[in-house]
Amino acid sequence: MFDLKEYISEKKAKVDEFIKSYFNPSIIPSILHESVLYSLTAGGKRLRPILCIASYEACGGLQDITPYASAIEFIHTYSLIHDDLPAMDNDDLRRGKPTNHKVFGEGIAILAGDGLLTEAFRILSNTSYANVDPSNLIKVIQELSSSTGVYGMVGGQALDLISEGKEPDREIVEFIHLNKTAKLISASVKSGAILANADSEQIKKIEKYGLSIGLAFQIVDDILDIEGTTEKLGKPKGSDEKKGKMTYPKVFGIEASKKKAKELIDIALRAIENFDQKAEPLREIAKYIIKRSS
Amino acid sequence: MFDLKEYISEKKAKVDEFIKSYFNPSIIPSILHESVLYSLTAGGKRLRPILCIASYEACGGLQDITPYASAIEFIHTYSLIHDDLPAMDNDDLRRGKPTNHKVFGEGIAILAGDGLLTEAFRILSNTSYANVDPSNLIKVIQELSSSTGVYGMVGGQALDLISEGKEPDREIVEFIHLNKTAKLISASVKSGAILANADSEQIKKIEKYGLSIGLAFQIVDDILDIEGTTEKLGKPKGSDEKKGKMTYPKVFGIEASKKKAKELIDIALRAIENFDQKAEPLREIAKYIIKRSS
Numbered sequence: 001m002f003d004l005k006e007y008i009s010e011k012k013a014k015v016d017e018f019i020k021s022y023f024n025p026s027i028i029p030s031i032l033h034e035s036v037l038y039s040l041t042a043g044g045k046r047l048r049p050i051l052c053i054a055s056y057e058a059c060g061g062l063q064d065i066t067p068y069a070s071a072i073e074f075i076h077t078y079s080l081i082h083d084d085l086p087a088m089d090n091d092d093l094r095r096g097k098p099t100n101h102k103v104f105g106e107g108i109a110i111l112a113g114d115g116l117l118t119e120a121f122r123i124l125s126n127t128s129y130a131n132v133d134p135s136n137l138i139k140v141i142q143e144l145s146s147s148t149g150v151y152g153m154v155g156g157q158a159l160d161l162i163s164e165g166k167e168p169d170r171e172i173v174e175f176i177h178l179n180k181t182a183k184l185i186s187a188s189v190k191s192g193a194i195l196a197n198a199d200s201e202q203i204k205k206i207e208k209y210g211l212s213i214g215l216a217f218q219i220v221d222d223i224l225d226i227e228g229t230t231e232k233l234g235k236p237k238g239s240d241e242k243k244g245k246m247t248y249p250k251v252f253g254i255e256a257s258k259k260k261a262k263e264l265i266d267i268a269l270r271a272i273e274n275f276d277q278k279a280e281p282l283r284e285i286a287k288y289i290i291k292r293s294s
Numbered sequence: 295m296f297d298l299k300e301y302i303s304e305k306k307a308k309v310d311e312f313i314k315s316y317f318n319p320s321i322i323p324s325i326l327h328e329s330v331l332y333s334l335t336a337g338g339k340r341l342r343p344i345l346c347i348a349s350y351e352a353c354g355g356l357q358d359i360t361p362y363a364s365a366i367e368f369i370h371t372y373s374l375i376h377d378d379l380p381a382m383d384n385d386d387l388r389r390g391k392p393t394n395h396k397v398f399g400e401g402i403a404i405l406a407g408d409g410l411l412t413e414a415f416r417i418l419s420n421t422s423y424a425n426v427d428p429s430n431l432i433k434v435i436q437e438l439s440s441s442t443g444v445y446g447m448v449g450g451q452a453l454d455l456i457s458e459g460k461e462p463d464r465e466i467v468e469f470i471h472l473n474k475t476a477k478l479i480s481a482s483v484k485s486g487a488i489l490a491n492a493d494s495e496q497i498k499k500i501e502k503y504g505l506s507i508g509l510a511f512q513i514v515d516d517i518l519d520i521e522g523t524t525e526k527l528g529k530p531k532g533s534d535e536k537k538g539k540m541t542y543p544k545v546f547g548i549e550a551s552k553k554k555a556k557e558l559i560d561i562a563l564r565a566i567e568n569f570d571q572k573a574e575p576l577r578e579i580a581k582y583i584i585k586r587s588s
Binding site: 023024027028029031032033036078082085086087088105106107108109110111113114115117118119121122124125126127134135137138139141142145146148149150151154155157158159161162 | 318321323325326327376379381382401402407408409412416418419420421428431432433435439440443449452453455456
């Protein structure tokens with residue numbers, strides 16, 4: 001029997017270990033070093049790197065690609081630090097702890113985000129972490145940068161920012177969810193598939209899986225902001241509503257949102273139904289995402 | 295006779311053309327698109343991409359690598375947008391125009407910087423721009439990310455930020471200048487050499503050239519802030535002094551700074567003295583950097 005909890009805890013331990021070993025504090029200004037480590041070790045679930053590794057293994061990969069998977073956590077963490085800034089979402093708490101700029105100041109928080117984003121690409125262009133084809137690493141960098149730049153996450157975040165307080169709009173919320181959240185999650189699994197030398201047919205399926213769970217993940221997040229508890233969220237509930245955020249429940253209502261999330265998880269599971277038992281972690285993670293909302 | 299002005303204007307035109315053609319406004323939120331283009335076309339001299347191309351040609355490269363060279367301008371521009379933010383240097387003017395956040399607001403300015411940094415790596419991982427070996431592109435990405443992350447530019451910027459108002463300190467100013475300015479300039483020429491398949495001996499010389507002119511460039515910048523005119527600088531002179539910045543003249547005095555800049559240019563010229571006439575642009579650019587201060 002496959003044990004998701006054990007699987008996640010094992011992969012998470014490796015990601016945590018890589019993150020802790022990555023920085024050389026003797027050649028980084030100490031406040032910057034503290035700032036990047038603070039956010040990298042603030043209790044993240046490591047969902048994206050674990051998805052990357054699970055996808056790599058589902059596609060037959062046999063090496064330890066923890067460093068490359070961890071680079072995705074660097075990108076995710078940078079995005080959280082910048083999202084929390086006063087000029088953006090202006091959040092004081094993240095996972096129950098003060099946000100980076102609350103502890104280190106805005107200037108250092110901006111630099112910590114910039115540094116993490118840059119270090120992600122430094123890790124991904126280091127060919128010594130595993131025996132992988134440089135042209136696969138180039139493809140991974142292309143995939144991750146395309147999903148997180150102005151044509152991806154940054155574009156989604158910009159529309160999110162300027163849509164605060166606007167009337168519910170289906171096209172806008174779909175653009176935001178796709179770009180701000182789903183593309184990086186999809187890129188995480190696609191990167192794993194690319195590193196495993198998956199063929200284009202497999203990569204297409206993995207991409208469909210990734211976009212579907214990515215959209216479901218964001219819809220569930222929107223639902224939890226309404227129905228969750230402050231304790232579980234690590235920040236006050238109802239903050240989307242308070243900020244006038246364009247959320248899925250705001251546009252479609254809460255019941256339709258739950259239904260949509262469930263449908264998306266079904267689509268994700270169908271996309272990888274022909275994969276063998278090595279895809280069990282991917283399947284269980286998809287089911288876990290929907291369970292969070294119930 | 296080699297004409298530097300003509301050389302620069304020809305290369306600059308190509309970089310400008312690439313930048314203008316790069317973005318697809320139909321799939322980027324319009325305010326983000328305006329914001330990135332605003333700063334990318336705000337009158338930059340394109341020094342870093344031109345250095346990259348000049349180094350590529352000096353090492354025997356024959357293709358048009360404008361896109362890869364332009365990616366370095368994306369990185370440079372992101373760093374300027376973030377440096378100008380209120381939480382950082384809090385500058386209202388850059389090259390005589392209002393800074394990005396003054397026009398588009400802080401949130402969009404942060405995202406524009408994030409987007410430009412990410413798009414730089416998207417360009418560098420696109421193998422269709424020229425016929426280059428993917429493993430050379432990986433090396434270029436490794437070089438540029440190492441020079442601009444927490445072990446490079448971001449680290450230098452962090453120390454610059456926390457050293458404001460502190461007593462003059464030789465080690466600190468040298469760390470800041472090396473990391474904040476010289477490493478990216480050095481990485482620009484190294485990237486050109488790597489793309490041209492230069493051997494390790496050539497790359498070492500190019501790196502020495504790059505670090506030397508990079509340090510000289512920053513020292514000249516410090517001097518101009520004292521001796522230049524507001525018109526020439528595009529911002530009020532004396533702003534380093536006003537902010538209590540750790541500058542070279544503050545630590546060593548203005549005459550010693552001028553002498554040091556000249557020495558560094560001599561070191562740069564000696565480093566590439568065995569290169570043939572294809573290195574003339576590199577030599578003339580080095581001389582041009584020192585001329586700015588006199």
